[in-house]
Amino acid sequence: MRWPVSTSNRRRFAVAVCCLLVLSPRAGHTASTLETMNAEVTGLCERSQDAIIRIHAEGPTEVSRAPFGPSHRVSSGFFIDADGRFVTADTLVENAAKIWADWHGRHLSARLLGRDPLTKLALLQLDAGQPTPHLPLGNSDDLRVGSMVVAIGFPYELPSTPVVGFVAGLDISCGRQIFPVNHIRAGCRLSPGQGGGPLLNASGEVVGLVVAAHGDDQCYSLPVNAVKKICADIVTHGSPQYPWVGLDVSEHQFTNALAGPPQWQVFVREIFSNTPAATAGFHERDILLSIATNEIHRSADVLNTMFYRHGGETLSIAVLRAGATQEVKIIVGQRPSEPEPVVRLIPVLVVPVSPIPSAIPTADRR
Amino acid sequence: MNCRQTKQLLHDFTDGRLAESVAREVQRHVAECSDCRVFQQRDRQLQQLLAVKRHETPGPDYFNNFLVEFHQRLAEVTAPRATFWQRLSDRLRIEPLVVLRSGFMPALGAAFVVALLLRGSALPARVESHTPNVAMLNATTVSTVEAPALLAVAQTDFHTPRYVLDRITTAPASYEVASIHF
Numbered sequence: 001m002r003w004p005v006s007t008s009n010r011r012r013f014a015v016a017v018c019c020l021l022v023l024s025p026r027a028g029h030t031a032s033t034l035e036t037m038n039a040e041v042t043g044l045c046e047r048s049q050d051a052i053i054r055i056h057a058e059g060p061t062e063v064s065r066a067p068f069g070p071s072h073r074v075s076s077g078f079f080i081d082a083d084g085r086f087v088t089a090d091t092l093v094e095n096a097a098k099i100w101a102d103w104h105g106r107h108l109s110a111r112l113l114g115r116d117p118l119t120k121l122a123l124l125q126l127d128a129g130q131p132t133p134h135l136p137l138g139n140s141d142d143l144r145v146g147s148m149v150v151a152i153g154f155p156y157e158l159p160s161t162p163v164v165g166f167v168a169g170l171d172i173s174c175g176r177q178i179f180p181v182n183h184i185r186a187g188c189r190l191s192p193g194q195g196g197g198p199l200l201n202a203s204g205e206v207v208g209l210v211v212a213a214h215g216d217d218q219c220y221s222l223p224v225n226a227v228k229k230i231c232a233d234i235v236t237h238g239s240p241q242y243p244w245v246g247l248d249v250s251e252h253q254f255t256n257a258l259a260g261p262p263q264w265q266v267f268v269r270e271i272f273s274n275t276p277a278a279t280a281g282f283h284e285r286d287i288l289l290s291i292a293t294n295e296i297h298r299s300a301d302v303l304n305t306m307f308y309r310h311g312g313e314t315l316s317i318a319v320l321r322a323g324a325t326q327e328v329k330i331i332v333g334q335r336p337s338e339p340e341p342v343v344r345l346i347p348v349l350v351v352p353v354s355p356i357p358s359a360i361p362t363a364d365r366r
Numbered sequence: 367m368n369c370r371q372t373k374q375l376l377h378d379f380t381d382g383r384l385a386e387s388v389a390r391e392v393q394r395h396v397a398e399c400s401d402c403r404v405f406q407q408r409d410r411q412l413q414q415l416l417a418v419k420r421h422e423t424p425g426p427d428y429f430n431n432f433l434v435e436f437h438q439r440l441a442e443v444t445a446p447r448a449t450f451w452q453r454l455s456d457r458l459r460i461e462p463l464v465v466l467r468s469g470f471m472p473a474l475g476a477a478f479v480v481a482l483l484l485r486g487s488a489l490p491a492r493v494e495s496h497t498p499n500v501a502m503l504n505a506t507t508v509s510t511v512e513a514p515a516l517l518a519v520a521q522t523d524f525h526t527p528r529y530v531l532d533r534i535t536t537a538p539a540s541y542e543v544a545s546i547h548f
Contacts (some may be wrong), residue, residue: 056527065373072526073529074528075529075530091530155529175535191531192530192531193529193531194531195530197533212532213532214534234517244548245548249545249546250544250545301388302546303546
């Protein structure tokens, strides 16, 4: 085939190619993709419909509401196994005297197995008298920004409603709200009553538990890996278990001498006495480089890494001390039942930037 | 002499306050310029009118009613504005709060009895009633929604449930982590 040489021939050739592209079978490709997506979402809703339930709780009398009767709270939840165990938002069961669920047109009483106010998760069991349909639990580590997700729940008194969105971010905080582990921020416009519902990926697997909304069209979900860990703790120990090392750490931003982008590092501010860290040999101003196999750059990395650890586990923590890398072995303990606040916040006015990475100003240590 | 200079001097010219040579210049220009002539005529008419008004004095009734009218207007401006209920009762020509005037305690007792009756009638429907509430469906911007009590009464769903979805209201990125204990 010879390429058209003259300008007019080139123009005709371009027009012909465009016509071929428009009239080719691929012109219907977009429509078929949408149809496929439509079928997938419809099928996903149908498959998960039976495993997502509306849950009611009767709370204490609220004097601020007239008439002065017990409060009635409603939210969504979903089964995680065939034994009738299901999870929902902790806000529903807080101080609840009676909990029941709508399932197959019946009001069935539910039993609270355990709750975790830190992650806003509650694990309950429904006395269904038969195996319950349940949703497959996926892996939230596979989620990426831009992944498509579907949140399903019961808004107000309406039937279960899917809301399609995309993962917008994995955040450790939202304003003054600090999460104990990275939460999935998805662009889903949810309504009251949909709290405690599942966040599903495109394969229909649970990747999160909807715990909060922010703004008009953002929702935060606890990652399903954290849901698995908390549920396992509740089933095994009766309550969620959190690790305890005994360090007070803070993050610090510095600029590279080679004028690279600003970087962050986490350093030890204080070592609490009578803790695993006190006997492991940590020093103040040690810079944390990694915990186990996870690199540490920000405070969020510490929270995300430590959330999934268990008491009694041996951890290898790499620190930078006096310019040399050292490895500290530590046996993780159990966090005291009445811990101090995990995270302390300060308002952001000016981001402090120091010129040298190894020199941490004394004023920043407190 | 041009028009602008002439118009500036016309008042003094009419009053005869100009020097003779300047007055001649002004008079020459006015004789030649029709615009300035019109301007001069208007100026004369104005001066004649002022001469008449200068001798006009208000009648005795004006000063007799002056103070009365002044105090009336002052009272209108400084008087407290009528409340919504006062204006409503004035418009409907009814006595406000007749019930309370006849006795506060009977009114309170009646309200209590009505509340008890309404609560008793709604109790059996608390668990079983799941009637969609229009007020709830419209309220999409709050996390834990409860319809106003009066609306709930009208729809016989007195115990409006709270629909759970926690809401984070703080603005993002306004805080940073100072320290972590782990």
